[in-house]
Amino acid sequence: RTGEFSAVTQHLKCVCLGVILLIWEVYIADIYSFLFYFFKLQTAYNRKSHHQVSNVMHIRKHLTLTHAQKMLIRIDVASVTSWLAPIIWEGTFDPTLIDFIYKQQNLTIATTVFALGKYTLFLKEFLESAEQHYFVGFRVNYYLFTDLPEEVPEVKMGENHSLTVRKVPSMNRWQDISMGRMEILEKLIENELASEADYIFCLDVDTKFYSRWGVESLGRLVGVIHPWFFDAPRDQFTYERRPESQAYIPAGEGDYYFTGAAFGGSLEDVHHLTKTCREQMNIDIANSIEAIWHEESHLNKYFLYNKPSKLLSPEYLWRDINAGAAQIKVVRFSHVAKNNAEVRPNV
Numbered sequence: 001r002t003g004e005f006s007a008v009t010q011h012l013k014c015v016c017l018g019v020i021l022l023i024w025e026v027y028i029a030d031i032y033s034f035l036f037y038f039f040k041l042q043t044a045y046n047r048k049s050h051h052q053v054s055n056v057m058h059i060r061k062h063l064t065l066t067h068a069q070k071m072l073i074r075i076d077v078a079s080v081t082s083w084l085a086p087i088i089w090e091g092t093f094d095p096t097l098i099d100f101i102y103k104q105q106n107l108t109i110a111t112t113v114f115a116l117g118k119y120t121l122f123l124k125e126f127l128e129s130a131e132q133h134y135f136v137g138f139r140v141n142y143y144l145f146t147d148l149p150e151e152v153p154e155v156k157m158g159e160n161h162s163l164t165v166r167k168v169p170s171m172n173r174w175q176d177i178s179m180g181r182m183e184i185l186e187k188l189i190e191n192e193l194a195s196e197a198d199y200i201f202c203l204d205v206d207t208k209f210y211s212r213w214g215v216e217s218l219g220r221l222v223g224v225i226h227p228w229f230f231d232a233p234r235d236q237f238t239y240e241r242r243p244e245s246q247a248y249i250p251a252g253e254g255d256y257y258f259t260g261a262a263f264g265g266s267l268e269d270v271h272h273l274t275k276t277c278r279e280q281m282n283i284d285i286a287n288s289i290e291a292i293w294h295e296e297s298h299l300n301k302y303f304l305y306n307k308p309s310k311l312l313s314p315e316y317l318w319r320d321i322n323a324g325a326a327q328i329k330v331v332r333f334s335h336v337a338k339n340n341a342e343v344r345p346n347v
């Protein structure tokens with residue numbers, strides 16, 4: 001009985017020590033170092049030693065710097081891939097600093113969005129929320145493709161933001177609308193954007209912005225980790241598994257599962273991406289096969305062999321504003337809840 005008792009005390013001791021260490025780390029260490037430098041500084045002033053004062057100030061400055069750096073580290077998520085591409089999470093970048101750096105480059109970001117059929121009802125919230133959070137202070141040209149231009153709502157554009165509406169033919173299957181985006185994007189980049197933009201993002205319309213999406217997202221080739229699979233093991237990724245499809249990815253391969261609802265990058269890279277996906281989908285059509293998740297499957301195949309240079313965390317496309325996860329400190333952009341049967345032309 002005594003042995004049992006002392007084992008419990010031992011355990012308790014460890015827990016107490018752990019808690020004390022934690023409190024020390026989080027609260028007291030900083031106060032201690034502040035007092036330490038405060039008194040050192042006072043002594044230096046009392047002695048009227050200018051050299052000593054600046055010496056202490058220098059150490060103090062260094063201390064604050066490492067503290068700031070500490071703030072830019074996330075230990076609960078990976079912030080770099082095995083091919084050294086950054087993964088952007090809240091807390092891994094300084095928005096003020098990164099804005100300042102990109103401001104000097106005078107960039108234009110083309111942004112495409114499709115709203116066919118009943119999906120025009122998502123436009124108002126999409127555009128209004130984008131104007132509050134999406135590349136505020138930078139030049140943005142939206143290219144909106146729709147079969148119903150008369151349904152496009154009036155939304156006041158911010159400074160340096162503009163909206164171009166393009167009419168496209170209606171289609172009977174939502175899958176064809178979704179996949180058809182690749183070819184339209186390919187042609188848009190080819191025929192028009194060369195002298196008009198530096199970067200492009202292609203976004204789903206059944207979405208809404210809730211927080212900053214800014215220049216931290218820019219890169220040569222940018223993929224967004226799918227909000228349902230960021231925490232899932234690779235064998236659960238919903239890649240196309242039939243070898244007959246061009247989107248086929250064998251078991252044991254693949255790095256991340258990316259969403260088809262948001263991707264982007266330089267014009268050259270996104271042109272190559274959209275062209276490749278369009279060609280692969282055409283081969284599938286000729287072979288009478290449709291990839292399980294349509295262009296998203298082809299996008300994942302593309303990213304497997306053409307590694308993105310930057311990854312955006314699911315903060316940049318969350319599943320629904322009401323769904324939570326410990327790693328998600330900020331929801332920047334999110335799918336809105338929708339009733340597929342109500343808005344899609346087919347089921």
Ligand SMILES: CC(=O)N[C@H]1[C@@H](OP(=O)(O)OP(=O)(O)OC[C@H]2O[C@@H](n3ccc(=O)[nH]c3=O)[C@H](O)[C@@H]2O)O[C@H](CO)[C@H](O)[C@@H]1O
Pocket residue numbers: 113114115116117118119174175177178203204205206226259260261262292293294295296297335343344345
């Ligand atoms: C989170 C996620 O993984 N989303 C993917 C998933 O669906 P979603 O359920 O999000 O697909 P969706 O219905 O939003 O369709 C994709 C996009 O096509 C457009 N659209 C679609 C139907 C229509 O009648 N009118 C119209 O304009 C619209 O811009 C929409 O945002 O599967 C799709 C195709 O497999 C895409 O890969 C999406 O990126």
Ligand SMILES: [Mn+2]
Pocket residue numbers: 204205206261335
């Ligand atoms: Mn969608």
